[in-house]
Amino acid sequence: MNKTPLCAVHEKLGARMIDFSGWYMPVQYSSIIEEHNAVREGAGLFDLFHMGEFWMTGPDALKNVQKIVTQDAEALSDRQIAYSPMCRPDGTIVDDLLVYRWNAEKFLLVVNASNIDKDFNWMKSQLEGDVKFTNESAKTGLIAIQGPKAEAVLQKLTRQRLKPIKFYWFTTGKVVGVDCIISRTGYTGEEGFELYYDAEHSETLWNALMEAGKDVDIKPIGLGARDTLRLEARLMLYGNDIHDSTTPIEANLNWTVKFNKGAFNGSDVLKKQKDQGVSKTLVGFELAKGPAARHGYPIVKDGSVVGEVTSGTMAPTLKKNIGLGYVPPALSAIGTVIDIEIRGKNYPATIIETPFYTRARS
Amino acid sequence: MKFTKEHEWAKLEGDIVTIGITDYAAHQLGDVVFVELPSVGSKVTMGKTFGTIESVKTVSDLYAPVGGEVVEVNEGLEGNPAMVNESPMDAGWIVKIKVADAKEFDSLLSEADYKKICE
Numbered sequence: 127m128n129k130t131p132l133c134a135v136h137e138k139l140g141a142r143m144i145d146f147s148g149w150y151m152p153v154q155y156s157s158i159i160e161e162h163n164a165v166r167e168g169a170g171l172f173d174l175f176h177m178g179e180f181w182m183t184g185p186d187a188l189k190n191v192q193k194i195v196t197q198d199a200e201a202l203s204d205r206q207i208a209y210s211p212m213c214r215p216d217g218t219i220v221d222d223l224l225v226y227r228w229n230a231e232k233f234l235l236v237v238n239a240s241n242i243d244k245d246f247n248w249m250k251s252q253l254e255g256d257v258k259f260t261n262e263s264a265k266t267g268l269i270a271i272q273g274p275k276a277e278a279v280l281q282k283l284t285r286q287r288l289k290p291i292k293f294y295w296f297t298t299g300k301v302v303g304v305d306c307i308i309s310r311t312g313y314t315g316e317e318g319f320e321l322y323y324d325a326e327h328s329e330t331l332w333n334a335l336m337e338a339g340k341d342v343d344i345k346p347i348g349l350g351a352r353d354t355l356r357l358e359a360r361l362m363l364y365g366n367d368i369h370d371s372t373t374p375i376e377a378n379l380n381w382t383v384k385f386n387k388g389a390f391n392g393s394d395v396l397k398k399q400k401d402q403g404v405s406k407t408l409v410g411f412e413l414a415k416g417p418a419a420r421h422g423y424p425i426v427k428d429g430s431v432v433g434e435v436t437s438g439t440m441a442p443t444l445k446k447n448i449g450l451g452y453v454p455p456a457l458s459a460i461g462t463v464i465d466i467e468i469r470g471k472n473y474p475a476t477i478i479e480t481p482f483y484t485r486a487r488s
Numbered sequence: 489m490k491f492t493k494e495h496e497w498a499k500l501e502g503d504i505v506t507i508g509i510t511d512y513a514a515h516q517l518g519d520v521v522f523v524e525l526p527s528v529g530s531k532v533t534m535g536k537t538f539g540t541i542e543s544v545k546t547v548s549d550l551y552a553p554v555g556g557e558v559v560e561v562n563e564g565l566e567g568n569p570a571m572v573n574e575s576p577m578d579a580g581w582i583v584k585i586k587v588a589d590a591k592e593f594d595s596l597l598s599e600a601d602y603k604k605i606c607e
Binding site: 154418 | 518519521522524540542543544545547573
């Protein structure tokens, strides 16, 4: 199994470790609910070394990024970031990723851990012209600090002013002497930053952040709370909500598909889906008190199966059972009542607006 | 008090067996968010499932340590399932069963044998 440089630190903190698609990762340290609340109310620290980091550089870098992702990398300013699906020509999603633009000849692409090899091979097969493409995942560390107190904690450790960095923008600078990409991004629906750095400095950064966060009771956060946090904010989990046989239009990610940038992988199919409609669409729902909906449970209407739950949980902030799933468009209107089949019994659920949780803007 | 390899405890008083999950199980499960209880009066069979227990992350079946009739369920768990984490061996009990065959209870694991399983 692959290990992160912080593995011993997690074990010392009492984490329960699991195999997460080939990675030995902390799923929880204390309690998922406690960790979840720490991120919503204070600050939490995530070791995300397992994520993949690819660099695309050279005179044709922009042209290649434009072809590979659905977002418009030309419309990005230097030091701006876009969340984007990456599609095949048939519109299905290879992965979802973050696109960091340094300039038109230099991009950092951050992909899901479970897809590193698949993505690298796919992107490589798509390259055209004068471009250099490398996988730096093994030596790139990634720590996220998330929560309303994250900025105050991180600011103690860097002279780089954090306040001017807008959401989905980045800068570079030293944090406790370690060169970092400082990115105002996250996967929690909360304020916060993600730091990329040379992985050999993992313990230095982690320990400094834990120490600096003591006064706000910062907590290490495992994959369990990472999942409940991202689901409340309706952030996609690749492999669940989007995968090899769904498209961004079906997943209601229309805002990430920029047709006016010209042709790109999947643009024909996606345009057709946008204009003519889709056969399934991703919706959010809320269940009454009782058991939680889980990945793979059938969605039922009038006794027949019409779709499937892609993610579901008891939502610690909202204190109710929520989920995402694909249904036919005719059943996707807000307020529509469907049933979720849980262990052979149907439980009524109502389709509601998403994101389920939006942070109060300061 | 006796135990099962499915990490339940059972306490016999008269012909009533109170059942819950062990400290070890509660810790392994993490935050309990829902317990599906059987109805009072229903019959359960030793070793068969009689309900489920859900944490944020997982769903686990509950297995009856002994067969018999459900005479009481812990209704407090409906509003406060976290009681299973706070007090798994006491206030977080799950059901009470009127045992049909006392020999079933005698065949369960002793505390010492159960502890070996958890190591």
